[in-house]
Amino acid sequence: MTDELFLQPQTPAPAPDRSGTPLVEMRDIHLSFGGVKAVDGVTINLWPGEVVGLLGHNGAGKSTLIKVLSGAYRADAGQIFINGEKATIQNPRDARRYHIETIYQTLALADNLDAASNLFLGRELTTPLGFVDDDAMEAETRKIMARLNPNFRKLKAPVKALSGGQRQSVAIARAVYFNAKILIMDEPTAALGVQETKMVAELIQELKRQGLGIFLIDHDIHQVMEMCDRASVMKNGQLVGTVDIADVTEDDLLGMIILGKTPERAAPETVQ
Amino acid sequence: MVQDAPAETVRAPAKDGSGGFMRAVRALDIDLRLLGMIGALLIIWLVFDLVTGGRFLTPRNLFNLSVQTASVAVMATGMVFVIVTRHIDLSVGSLLGFLGMIMGTLQLHYLPGLVGHGHWSIWIVTILAGVGAGALIGAAQGYVIGYLAVPAFIVTLGGLLVWRGAAWWVTGGQTVAPLDPTFSLLGGGAAGTLGATWSWALAAAAATGGLLLQYISRRRKAAHGFPVKPLWAEIAMSFIIVGVIVGLTAVMVAYPVPEAAARRILAARGEAIPEGPINMAHGIAIPVVILLVVALVMTVIARRTRFGRYVFATGGNPDAAELSGINTRLLTVKIFALMGALTAIAAVIASARLGAVGNDLGTLDELRVIAAAVIGGTALSGGIGTIYGAVLGALIMQSLQSGMAMVGVDAPLQSIVVGLVLVLAVLVDILYRRRTGA
Incomplete structure (x- = not known):
């Protein structure tokens, strides 16, 4: 990860340039669980330096859709393009190869292991002989934690013993440490206090500036209006529409979530 | 760190001021649970020594204790990985019998015909074949558990019946004896020991190694x-x-x-x-040397390899492990294959110690092995356990049993005591965890 992370005073990141090839395109994704269509022909996309909010009720299919991208689920049908090239993502390892990192709502931490072991889980640093190098991993963890969450001290404790905010910062550190190009955040601030939420918002701005594309699942409409460039709304497994945040109001978004209707003012985007 | 060492040992000085002892323990970075187990073991030893009028804590009895513990302790180290990943292996006792039978017939009926009676290679080929067969059988059970998603309890309960039956089938129920002389040394009879000189050489090597690591x-x-x-x-x-x-x-x-x-x-x-x-x-004794090597290797695997790290991560949170790109199914196969290989090593020790392989070899060992791992602090809820704990657990179990036999406690009462101690040990462990939040 780069050294300039999180150090500058916050200025809003520039608006994303959507003229080039999208970073991610998920085309016509279908996924059913035993007859229930969890994701039903959804198409969404994401450009570099852009934050796209994914909205919808519980069970609308947001998390399922995103898990197709992160490799946790395999779609029944549909295609994924990364930088315009067809990508095959069959498991989380594949997703990591495409520099897709995910912060899950559940955080997906092994509670019995310490912060460093979690941060490097599946990608351990090893000594020349191939043994796990705990000291090197602890040193790296200290470095990134010093920037992400300066109050983080409990490096040796199992993450079970950490507070919600501290656990969250371990999950975030894991996602940003490995030079992610595409970041998926599933309710990253759900368990956080005001101060910590602000830190995450600043982090998102910083990552945007570095050209990452971010999918953000969030229930807080206000937060989505603040942090996102566009929003894709889902209902009953289908895409209601994708709108530019600049074109809509909070009420418009609420209308889309509840009624499943795209406001007339914001013409639905045509997706290639 | 993986193995739930006390958190923040040196960095945070003792806040509760609970005396010099706790401060010393913290500064030394010793696992409190380890101290507890050693304390329990010493108490058991002292009580039996008092009751038997000084016959328990003799070099002779401690030597026998070490030899009797070896077989179960070797398997217990593997059972730690199995239980840490929230599985169980009920088949190890029967598998030990089956592998013992295979190795017995191989060295007695097949290999002498190929290479000549008493050939030096017989014991080596026998052990390699046994360990290979054990790993294969373990991998097969692990495949059904990991890939076909049949619960480990069921698969290995089936294994318990299958391998005991298979053991009978190998010789039609006949006991296999006598075993190859070199093979028999691995059981630790009077001849199967290092003797004074080599024992001290090993001690010197171990001490040097320990200090160097430190x-x-x-x-x-x-x-x-x-x-x-x-x-x-x-x-x-x-x-x-x-x-x-x-x-x-x-x-x-x-x-x-x-x-x-x-x-x-x-x-x-x-x-x-x-x-x-x-x-x-x-x-x-040579079986004790084998146990020490196994315990050392397993500790290195648990703490210093990716495989070991994934075992504990999967035990702590299987979903997180999967999402981190760990192939948890293949991991399950590997864990059970390792368990099978260790069962083969235990079968070598057990059969060599008796000098013969009977049909009942290893009967009820699965329970001793699981009890040893659990008394040693391995949590059935997954994610927590140590190799040294399992070895100590096996030693505690064996001490109880030999001690009671020595005192002349009836066999039924022995079972009752061991059963109660098992439950008590786990209860104490749970209370300890609850208090420390570890």
Whole structure:
């Protein structure tokens, strides 16, 4: 990860340039669980330096859709393009190869292991002989934690013993440490206090500036209006529409979530 | 760190001021649970020694105890991985019997025909075949558990019946004996020991290795700028390491081989038999050496390899492990294959100790192995367990059993006591965890 992370005073990141090839395109994704269509022909996309909010009720299919991208689920049908090239993502390892990192709502931490072991889980640093190098991993963890969450001290404790905010910062550190190009955040601030939420918002701005594309699942409409460039709304497994945040109001978004209707003012985007 | 060492040992000085002892424990960075187990073991030993009028804590009895513990302890180290990943293996006792039978017939009925009777290679080929078969059978059970998603309890309960039946089938129920002479040494009879000289050589090597590791670890921590233990704590630790190694070796060396047996051993080796009294010591038994090597290797696997890290991560949170790109199905196959290979090693020790393979070899061992792992602090809820704990657990179990046999407690009462101790040990562990939040 780069050294300039999180150090500058916050200025809003520039608006994303959507003229080039999208970073991610998920085309016509279908996924059913035993007859229930969890994701039903959804198409969404994401450009570099852009934050796209994914909205919808519980069970609308947001998390399922995103898990197709992160490799946790395999779609029944549909295609994924990364930088315009067809990508095959069959498991989380594949997703990591495409520099897709995910912060899950559940955080997906092994509670019995310490912060460093979690941060490097599946990608351990090893000594020349191939043994796990705990000291090197602890040193790296200290470095990134010093920037992400300066109050983080409990490096040796199992993450079970950490507070919600501290656990969250371990999950975030894991996602940003490995030079992610595409970041998926599933309710990253759900368990956080005001101060910590602000830190995450600043982090998102910083990552945007570095050209990452971010999918953000969030229930807080206000937060989505603040942090996102566009929003894709889902209902009953289908895409209601994708709108530019600049074109809509909070009420418009609420209308889309509840009624499943795209406001007339914001013409639905045509997706290639 | 993986193995739930007390958190923030040196960095946070003792806040509760609970006396010099706790401060010392913290500074030394010793696992409290380890101390508890050693304490329990010492109490058991002292009580039996008092009750038997000093017959329990003798070099002879401690030597026998070490040999009797080896087979179950070897399997218990593997059971730690199995239980840490929230599985169970009920088949190890039967599998031990089956593998013992295979190795018995191989060295008695097949290999002599191929390479000649008493050939030097027989015991090596036998063990390689046994370990290979054990790993394969374990992998097969692991495949059904990991890939076909049948619960481990069911698969290995089936295995318990299947392998016991298969063991009978190998010879139609006949006992296989006598075993290859070299193979028999691995069971730790009077001849199957290191003797005084080699025992001390091993002790010296172990002490040197221990001190070297301690030094390297400290230097690495300092190089990374991490806090290190105070120097007095390191030196105290060094003394403890060396003291324990020297003490245990001295006990084993203090058990002399009886005159007649010593003459037989020397004759078998083709050495000159001296005229006067023979001064021959048992020293460390070969099965104990095997156990020490297994425990060392398993500890390195648990703490210093990716495989070990994934075992604990999967035990702590299977979903997180999967999402981190760990192939948890293949991991399950590997864990059960390892368990099978260790069962084969245990089968070597158990059959060599008896000098014969009977149909009932290993009966009920699955329960002893699981109990050893659990008494040693392995949590059935997954994610927590240590190799040294399992070995100590096996030693505690065996101490209880031998002690009660020595005192003359009836067999049914022995079972009752062991059963109660098992539950009590787990209860204490749960209460301890709840209090410390570990």
